[in-house]
Amino acid sequence: MTPSGSASEPEDAPLESEDAPGREVSRFRRVLKLSGAGLLAVPWIGVLIGIVVLGVLFNSTSPCHCFMTSSNLLTTAQEFSYVGIAALGGAMVIMTKGIDLSVGSNISLSGLLAAAVMADGHGTALALLAGLGVGIGVGLVNGFLVTVVGMQPFIATLGMLSVVGGAAVAYSQGFTLYPPQSFDSLGQGTILGVPNPVVVMIGLAIALTLFLRYTPLGRHIYAVGGNEDACRLLGIRVRRVKMFTYALAGLLGSVGGILLMSFLGSANPSQGLGDELNVIAAAVIGGVSLFGGQGTLFGTLLGATLVGEISDGLTLAQVPGYWTEMIVGCVILTAIGVDQLRRRLRRG
Amino acid sequence: MGGGGGLMPAATASPVLEARGVSKAFGHVQALSKVDLDLLPGEVLGLVGDNGAGKSTLIKILSGVLQPDVGEVLIDGRRVHMGSPVAAQALGIETVYQDLAVVPMLDVAENLFLGREERIGGRFGRLLPIVNRRSMQRQAREQLNSLNIGLGSVRQKVETLSGGQRQAVAVSRAVVFGRHIVILDEPTAALGVRESKAMQELIQAINGRGLSVVLISHNMPQVFELTTRILILRAGQRAGVVRTAETNMEQVVRLMTGAEIQTAA
Numbered sequence: 001m002t003p004s005g006s007a008s009e010p011e012d013a014p015l016e017s018e019d020a021p022g023r024e025v026s027r028f029r030r031v032l033k034l035s036g037a038g039l040l041a042v043p044w045i046g047v048l049i050g051i052v053v054l055g056v057l058f059n060s061t062s063p064c065h066c067f068m069t070s071s072n073l074l075t076t077a078q079e080f081s082y083v084g085i086a087a088l089g090g091a092m093v094i095m096t097k098g099i100d101l102s103v104g105s106n107i108s109l110s111g112l113l114a115a116a117v118m119a120d121g122h123g124t125a126l127a128l129l130a131g132l133g134v135g136i137g138v139g140l141v142n143g144f145l146v147t148v149v150g151m152q153p154f155i156a157t158l159g160m161l162s163v164v165g166g167a168a169v170a171y172s173q174g175f176t177l178y179p180p181q182s183f184d185s186l187g188q189g190t191i192l193g194v195p196n197p198v199v200v201m202i203g204l205a206i207a208l209t210l211f212l213r214y215t216p217l218g219r220h221i222y223a224v225g226g227n228e229d230a231c232r233l234l235g236i237r238v239r240r241v242k243m244f245t246y247a248l249a250g251l252l253g254s255v256g257g258i259l260l261m262s263f264l265g266s267a268n269p270s271q272g273l274g275d276e277l278n279v280i281a282a283a284v285i286g287g288v289s290l291f292g293g294q295g296t297l298f299g300t301l302l303g304a305t306l307v308g309e310i311s312d313g314l315t316l317a318q319v320p321g322y323w324t325e326m327i328v329g330c331v332i333l334t335a336i337g338v339d340q341l342r343r344r345l346r347r348g
Numbered sequence: 349m350g351g352g353g354g355l356m357p358a359a360t361a362s363p364v365l366e367a368r369g370v371s372k373a374f375g376h377v378q379a380l381s382k383v384d385l386d387l388l389p390g391e392v393l394g395l396v397g398d399n400g401a402g403k404s405t406l407i408k409i410l411s412g413v414l415q416p417d418v419g420e421v422l423i424d425g426r427r428v429h430m431g432s433p434v435a436a437q438a439l440g441i442e443t444v445y446q447d448l449a450v451v452p453m454l455d456v457a458e459n460l461f462l463g464r465e466e467r468i469g470g471r472f473g474r475l476l477p478i479v480n481r482r483s484m485q486r487q488a489r490e491q492l493n494s495l496n497i498g499l500g501s502v503r504q505k506v507e508t509l510s511g512g513q514r515q516a517v518a519v520s521r522a523v524v525f526g527r528h529i530v531i532l533d534e535p536t537a538a539l540g541v542r543e544s545k546a547m548q549e550l551i552q553a554i555n556g557r558g559l560s561v562v563l564i565s566h567n568m569p570q571v572f573e574l575t576t577r578i579l580i581l582r583a584g585q586r587a588g589v590v591r592t593a594e595t596n597m598e599q600v601v602r603l604m605t606g607a608e609i610q611t612a613a
């Protein structure tokens with residue numbers, strides 16, 4: 001009940017009948033909500049089911065029936081972990097109702113730069129600093145364009161996707177660069193049998209989940225996405241919150257880029273090509289709403305898992321790459337459709 | 349409760365909040381011209397006027413969202429400059445804006461403390477800023493109880509609440525933090541009959557705590573039930589101010605529409 005002075009207020013007959021048509025609609029909506037939409041309300045359960053079902057399916061379609069082996073699963077996890085790491089940042093940007101399309105180029109450029117610094121004989125520390133620095137830099141420029149210049153996030157970061165992608169090609173002159181052999185151990189090593197990048201991904205997901213849940217800034221990320229005007233009126237520094245998410249997304253993109261470079265033992269300017277879509281897919285499939293204010297990093301990792309599983313499973317089944325691309329595209333569109341449906345139901 | 353709610357202010361009391369000769373233009377639209385307002389301690393002042401009369405603009409100036417082109421704002425007789433809503437809040441003015449100022453995805457307690465989260469203390473708290481959920485939830489529960497607002501759990505998300513309950517959350521935030529003055533911009537505009545009634549009781553409870561209230565409303569019976577005095581705006585100008593007990597709805601409507609002109613304040 002609303003503010004109620006007298007709890008035992010008698011039912012108001014005329015009011016009741018006035019409301020009747022509205023009641024019907026809301027009852028219909030409630031039935032909808034309870035039936036199909038149960039899955040929509042807790043998005044990750046559906047994703048989890050999808051992951052398991054696809055796993056079984058891919059196991060039977062792969063000629064070797066080797067999809068569900070622990071070694072293949074770990075390899076799959078390793079292959080998508082850099083997308084997963086970048087998606088943690090991408091998800092937080094989306095939570096504020098923004099988007100970061102520049103991350104694909106960021107992954108390429110940060111890997112390249114780190115590899116180049118090492119190839120030039122400077123130490124690993126400087127290489128990491130350069131790679132992560134360029135990632136934060138890209139993020140800060142994104143944030144500046146969105147919060148200070150006031151550009152639409154989609155347009156600003158699409159522009160940056162081109163700028164940074166072009167910079168990567170220009171910097172490498174189109175060549176592939178190689179870090180020293182010893183650097184491979186970062187991306188290829190394991191801790192207790194789990195590949196390092198997977199450990200990093202899970203560690204970051206836990207730390208950032210705690211950050212989102214328990215710090216004022218973390219709560220404000222959700223709040224800004226949920227009702228920006230209210231936040232401004234309550235004195236929350238909306239620009240600063242958004243700027244933070246873009247910078248963090250830039251940083252996490254470069255963490256992913258460096259790990260990918262180390263894992264592959266090489267860096268080329270198209271290494272992260274198209275990954276911005278995988279990142280957004282991971283977040284949206286995992287229940288991070290493009291309308292802002294919703295979703296979890298746990299869901300995002302499940303989304304990344306599903307995307308990684310699909311591309312890996314289809315490859316194992318020897319499906320040509322262009323099919324994989326089309327199928328992932330359809331999954332993204334479906335996820336966005338579900339996001340829209342969920343919003344409509346919530347409003348109802 | 350008949351005309352004039354809450355504590356009747358002493359006739360001689362000096363205003364807690366004053367606007368003097370406030371004007372505001374948006375481009376060519378003169379939203380307010382030379383408007384005076386005074387809010388007496390412990391009173392509920394109604395602010396009425398047709399759509400576009402300038403009510404929202406006036407309260408945005410009083411709550412630091414907008415700055416007047418000319419004119420001044422005084423609190424307790426002292427001239428103040430409120431460059432932002434936060435500055436107004438620091439001076440004890442809390443405002444519930446016309447569009448619901450809640451975040452649907454956060455829970456009730458989080459909404460109450462939004463932008464003013466409590467942090468845990470101790471060595472760990474100094475190292476890392478951590479929100480103190482327990483304490484905020486406990487206080488939220490106490491405050492809502494004392495205002496007689498039953499919302500179920502303070503941990504449920506605001507998106508699960510009805511329009512009236514959401515509005516109650518926004519209003520109670522203003523009450524919890526408003527030390528002095530609470531401004532409500534059409535708090536019942538989006539509510540049903542019963543929810544409006546409940547909101548009315550909430551406003552009376554606020555006033556009962558000794559806070560001064562500015563209430564914008566289109567609902568005339570409600571204005572007459574709750575307010576001590578009514579300030580009427582017409583086309584950006586002050587068309588008059590009347591004591592609720594000494595007027596009737598017809599006169600207020602005549603002032604709103606310009607059918608009657610008040611000569612002296």
Ligand SMILES: Nc1ncnc2c1ncn2[C@@H]1O[C@H](COP(=O)(O)OP(=O)(O)O)[C@@H](O)[C@H]1O
Nearest residue numbers: 374377379397398399400401402403404405406
């Ligand atoms: N931000 C704004 N930009 C331009 N015009 C505005 C703005 N806010 C209000 N106005 C105009 O100022 C006038 C007063 O508006 P408002 O204060 O919202 O009236 P009320 O709340 O009494 O309905 C209207 O003509 C409105 O169109």
Ligand SMILES: [Mg+2]
Nearest residue numbers: 403404405446
């Ligand atoms: Mg208004």
